[in-house]
Amino acid sequence: PDCAKTIINLDYQWRWLQKIYIDTGGVGVAVYHELLRKDETRSKVVSIDNATRIVERGTWDKKDRKTKLMKEALYVNAKMLMEAGQVTFLKDDNIFFSLKSIMVDEDGKFSGSYAHIAEAIIRALHNYNEKVNKLFISYI
Numbered sequence: 001p002d003c004a005k006t007i008i009n010l011d012y013q014w015r016w017l018q019k020i021y022i023d024t025g026g027v028g029v030a031v032y033h034e035l036l037r038k039d040e041t042r043s044k045v046v047s048i049d050n051a052t053r054i055v056e057r058g059t060w061d062k063k064d065r066k067t068k069l070m071k072e073a074l075y076v077n078a079k080m081l082m083e084a085g086q087v088t089f090l091k092d093d094n095i096f097f098s099l100k101s102i103m104v105d106e107d108g109k110f111s112g113s114y115a116h117i118a119e120a121i122i123r124a125l126h127n128y129n130e131k132v133n134k135l136f137i138s139y140i
Contacts, residue, residue: 004034011041021123024049048123074122075102075110081125
């Protein structure tokens with residue numbers, strides 16, 4: 001309840017928030033459902049879940065379709081945006097160490113010992129191309 005209250009207060013304080021993206025894997029689902037119950041945030045809240053499976057485009061034969069986890073797609077998207085110079089970060093050691101801690105194993109799974117900031121960044125960049133006035137990232 002405290003996280004949901006904080007988000008509702010931030011939404012009221014800033015008034016320009018158009019979307020509120022919530023990581024609904026694990027405990028985030030409770031915050032997501034609480035925000036869905038509130039009239040002020042119901043139309044703004046969007047679920048992002050690492051465990052969601054995505055069917056890759058261009059694979060037309062159902063037998064040959066490959067799926068990947070949303071987390072993989074989030075990291076690939078963030079990497080593409082960073083390589084294209086679309087993202088600028090504050091000069092903060094915590095951001096640098098978090099991004100540097102991310103590793104990919106042979107199966108293509110992403111992990112890191114200090115990944116919490118990188119995880120927030122990839123989720124924020126997931127909807128980078130949506131038409132929003134400003135992007136505000138906060139982890140509570």
